[in-house]
Structure formats: C-alpha cells, structure tokens
Amino acid sequence: MELDPSALDRQGRYRLMTAAIVPRPIAWISTLSAEGHPNLAPFSFFGAVSSEPPIVSLSVGRRRGQKKDTAQNLLATGEGVLHIVSATLARAMVHTSAEVGPEVDEFELASLTKAPAQRVKPWRIAEAKMALEVRVLSHQEVGRGPVDLFLLEIVWVHLDESILSDGLPDPVKLEPTARLGGQLYATICEVFELPRPE
Numbered sequence: 315m316e317l318d319p320s321a322l323d324r325q326g327r328y329r330l331m332t333a334a335i336v337p338r339p340i341a342w343i344s345t346l347s348a349e350g351h352p353n354l355a356p357f358s359f360f361g362a363v364s365s366e367p368p369i370v371s372l373s374v375g376r377r378r379g380q381k382k383d384t385a386q387n388l389l390a391t392g393e394g395v396l397h398i399v400s401a402t403l404a405r406a407m408v409h410t411s412a413e414v415g416p417e418v419d420e421f422e423l424a425s426l427t428k429a430p431a432q433r434v435k436p437w438r439i440a441e442a443k444m445a446l447e448v449r450v451l452s453h454q455e456v457g458r459g460p461v462d463l464f465l466l467e468i469v470w471v472h473l474d475e476s477i478l479s480d481g482l483p484d485p486v487k488l489e490p491t492a493r494l495g496g497q498l499y500a501t502i503c504e505v506f507e508l509p510r511p512e
C-alpha cells in the first residue's frame with residue numbers, strides 16, 4: 315500500500331501519524347498559569363533533541379484554534395516540570411488529560427501529591443519516579459494547525475532511588491508508559507542488547 319498524506323483529511327493524517335510513530339514517550343508536564351494556578355497534562359509529541367545542553371521538544375496542539383493551558387503557561391512563565399509516566403501512574407495520567415478550565419487543578423482531580431521543585435516554580439508530582447525541571451528555550455508556531463512547538467532545557471533531574479541501576483534510570487524498574495495509536499498504550503516487555511559495529 316502506498317499513501318500520499320496530502321490526500322487524507324486532517325483526522326486521517328493525525329490517525330496515520332499517531333499509529334505509525336510508535337511507541338511515543340509521554341511528557342506529563344506540570345506548569346503554573348500567570349496567576350499561579352497549577353496545571354498538569356500529558357503530551358506524546360515529545361522527544362529528545364540535544365544532550366549538550368540537555369534539550370527536549372514538546373509539541374502542543376491547539377484546541378478549537380486556541381492555545382492549550384500548557385502552551386499558555388509555558389509562554390507566560392517559561393517553566394515546567396516533565397514527568398515520565400510509570401505504569402502504576404498511567405490511569406492518573408489519562409485522568410489529567412480531561413478538558414477542564416484553567417482554574418481546575420489536575421493534581422487534585424487525579425489525587426496526586428504536590429512536591430516542590432528545585433530550580434523552577436511549578437509543582438512536581440511526588441508519586442512520579444522521574445521528573446525533569448525545564449525552562450523554555452524557544453517557541454515556534456508550526457504547520458497549519460498550527461501547533462505550539464517548544465524547545466525546553468532540562469535544568470534539574472529528580473530520580474527515585476528505586477528505579478536506578480548503576481546510577482542511571484533502569485527501563486525495567488521505571489516501567490515507562492508509551493502511547494500508541496488511538497487509546498492504546500504499551501510498556502516495555504523485552505529488553506535486548508546489540509553491540510554497535512567497531
């Protein structure tokens with residue numbers, strides 16, 4: 315089968331992208347509004363960009379043409395805390411994707427505990443085993459959506475001792491939840507090692 319993405323409608327292109335580019339890690343990001351209201355939401359259009367300095371990308375879609383709360387907050391305050399979603403937190407993560415007003419605190423909605431971050435003002439999820447404190451490096455509107463694409467610099471890292479092997483996050487212990495197409499998710503079932511060629 316061959317496909318010209320421009321021949322699909324908008325929904326068809328979205329469904330193709332989200333089914334083809336899998337598994338996607340999930341950035342569960344805590345931000346604060348300009349007025350100081352806490353906000354929490356998951357995003358799977360998320361990826362590693364650079365390690366020197368450590369930079370990740372986060373792409374936030376628009377809702378009926380308006381910037382989502384996360385994008386508005388990142389633009390207003392320049393700060394956030396990204397969490398990796400261990401399998402035990404997957405249900406709470408999905409709960410925080412509810413379309414609610416900016417005044418609603420998704421930490422309370424999903425019965426999550428707020429912990430202070432070190433370098434930024436937004437709250438950290440106490441239950442999360444790994445959290446990355448970030449500052450906005452750049453923002454760009456991309457595409458016809460458009461989407462709000464952010465480059466975020468990691469300025470502090472929290473790692474729960476229970477997920478470490480030799481001082482680094484161990485994927486089996488961390489049990490990261492990844493997003494597939496539609497409402498499907500996956501965890502890591504098998505880990506194997508392949509040495510690189512000399």
Ligand SMILES: Cc1cc2nc3c(=O)[nH]c(=O)nc-3n(C[C@H](O)[C@H](O)[C@H](O)COP(=O)(O)O)c2cc1C
Nearest residue numbers: 355356357358359374375382383384408411412413
């Ligand atoms: C697992 C998961 C991944 C998601 N990924 C994205 C994404 O990459 N981009 C996006 O715009 N929305 C994504 N969403 C939807 C947002 O989480 C949802 O629109 C949320 O209400 C945004 O919250 P906010 O308005 O507080 O920023 C995702 C939802 C789930 C459950």
